[in-house]
Amino acid sequence: MRHCYAGFFALLLTATTFSVKAQTPIIIDRNDMPNTGDSLRTSETLTLTGTALTQTGANQTWNYSGLRPVNQSVAYYSGVSSTPGVLPIVFGVLGGMNRATIANRQPLPAVLVEAGIPITEVYSFFNESATTYRQVGYGADIPSIGALPVFYQSQALQDVLYRFPLVYQQRDSSNSDFSVNVPGTAFLREKQKRVNNADGWGTLTTPFGTFEALRVVSTLQVRDSVSLQGQPGAAVQRPVMKQYKWLAKNQGIPLLQVITQLVSGQEIVSLVQYRDIYRRQPVLSTQAQLPETAVAIYPTPVGTSESLRLTLPASGPVALTATDLAGRVLFNYTIPNASREATVPAAAFGAFRGVAMLRVQTETGVVVRRIVRQ
Known part of the structure; x- marks a missing residue:
């Protein structure tokens, strides 16, 4: 019986040690x-x-x-x-x-x-x-x-x-x-x-x-x-x-x-x-997929020296992500308090020319639009 109690206390001490270790803050270096x-x-x-x-x-x-x-x-x-x-x-x-x-x-x-x-x-x-x-x-x-x-x-x-x-x-x-x-x-x-x-x-x-x-x-x-x-x-x-x-x-x-x-x-x-x-x-967001008509984009096609203009469905925070057709990110651009109209300067695209996909994330939903930059 003495050996049983000894084993019990050893087990309790081990569990307590692990508990203390789990509650120790990590150190970042x-x-x-x-x-x-x-x-x-x-x-x-x-x-x-x-x-x-x-x-x-x-x-x-x-x-x-x-x-x-x-x-x-x-x-x-x-x-x-x-x-x-x-x-x-x-x-x-x-x-x-x-x-x-x-x-x-x-x-x-x-x-x-x-x-x-x-x-x-x-x-x-x-x-x-x-x-x-x-x-x-x-x-x-x-x-x-x-x-x-x-x-x-x-x-x-x-x-x-x-x-x-x-x-x-x-x-x-x-x-x-x-x-x-x-x-x-x-x-x-x-x-x-x-x-x-x-x-x-x-x-x-x-x-x-x-x-x-x-x-x-x-x-x-x-x-x-x-x-x-x-x-x-x-x-x-x-x-x-x-x-x-x-x-x-x-x-x-x-x-x-x-x-x-x-x-x-x-x-x-x-x-x-x-x-x-x-x-x-396609399965990233649980928010509503907005129709393409919810966001107007002009001019189209857009020249390399032209800004891209957007008319949005509502005011509020907007996240814009442009990718090429291979999925490479051209830019991520967040506007914390956008009005109903927003502008993306030409410099955001850099030297890119061709077809890009612009993902527009608003509080009301998501829309993806095709852009041609020439």
């Missing part, structure tokens, strides 16, 4: 960031369903298993040496404070689309170290000019996404400042303040699976200065943006990221992204 060669797929939607964003603290359970995507994209991470033009030199081993360890080709940022800067490709360059994961610059591919590097004003003014080790209740901040000048076309300067707060840990569930996660909320205050064709520029203070990010071990990018904007005193969800498997596009 450099090894949990992207690696060269990673192809990380995300699903995207404009509607957040599940646990309220206000739920935070220790040992939480966040359930977002009901998320339904309307679009998917893949983030490709490469070595610096595989980027075009002079970029491997200025961001490579000779880059000094701008040296990067990894690069990511991205769709055009909204500010560049809105400014109409003639850029066909954008690369983001990052430096991963034992202490930080920071963005050290951009590379822009511009017709007739070639690859143009874009640097931050100094190393102290680079955008520090995370500081390691990243642990629960950690708070940090960074200020960043960069500018890009395309002679005779446009000048853009962006100043940003980022404040990170690791405000929760626990178990996260999405359609991708269930994981132990650390939640980090990044609050961004951004001010843009844009000058076109040599004219006096205008400074624009963007709405305060928050990025709610759930990080896990060995995942590269957040398992879930919810982006919000503060509009008229209200926090509005503008985009939801989460790690996912490949899903066929």
Whole structure:
């Protein structure tokens, strides 16, 4: 009998040990960031369903298993040496404070689309170290000019996404400042303040699976200065943006990221992204499929120097995704508060010519339209 009790207590001690381990917050470090060669797929939607964003603290359970995507994209991470033009030199081993360890080709940022800067490709360059994961610059591919590097004003003014080790209740901040000048076309300067707060840990569930996660909320205050064709520029203070990010071990990018904007005193969800498997596009959305006549698109065909204009079924948030017939994404463009009419600048398509499919996601439903660009 004594041996039975001893075995019982040993089993109880083992169970207690596992229970304590399961309730220990994870620690995020450099090894949990992207690696060269990673192809990380995300699903995207404009509607957040599940646990309220206000739920935070220790040992939480966040359930977002009901998320339904309307679009998917893949983030490709490469070595610096595989980027075009002079970029491997200025961001490579000779880059000094701008040296990067990894690069990511991205769709055009909204500010560049809105400014109409003639850029066909954008690369983001990052430096991963034992202490930080920071963005050290951009590379822009511009017709007739070639690859143009874009640097931050100094190393102290680079955008520090995370500081390691990243642990629960950690708070940090960074200020960043960069500018890009395309002679005779446009000048853009962006100043940003980022404040990170690791405000929760626990178990996260999405359609991708269930994981132990650390939640980090990044609050961004951004001010843009844009000058076109040599004219006096205008400074624009963007709405305060928050990025709610759930990080896990060995995942590269957040398992879930919810982006919000503060509009008229209200926090509005503008985009939801989460790690996912490949899903066929026709079954991505449970929202109504709108008839083609719900969205008017003109001119058609559209010239390479012309903006594309849309008449929408209702005001509100709109997500636009253009793909070629092979399924390659030309751009993702989100308008948090669109009116009944919207404009997509010609620069969004870059140098693309031919037939493209434009997916228009509104609060009332989804419509896919065929576009000819010549």
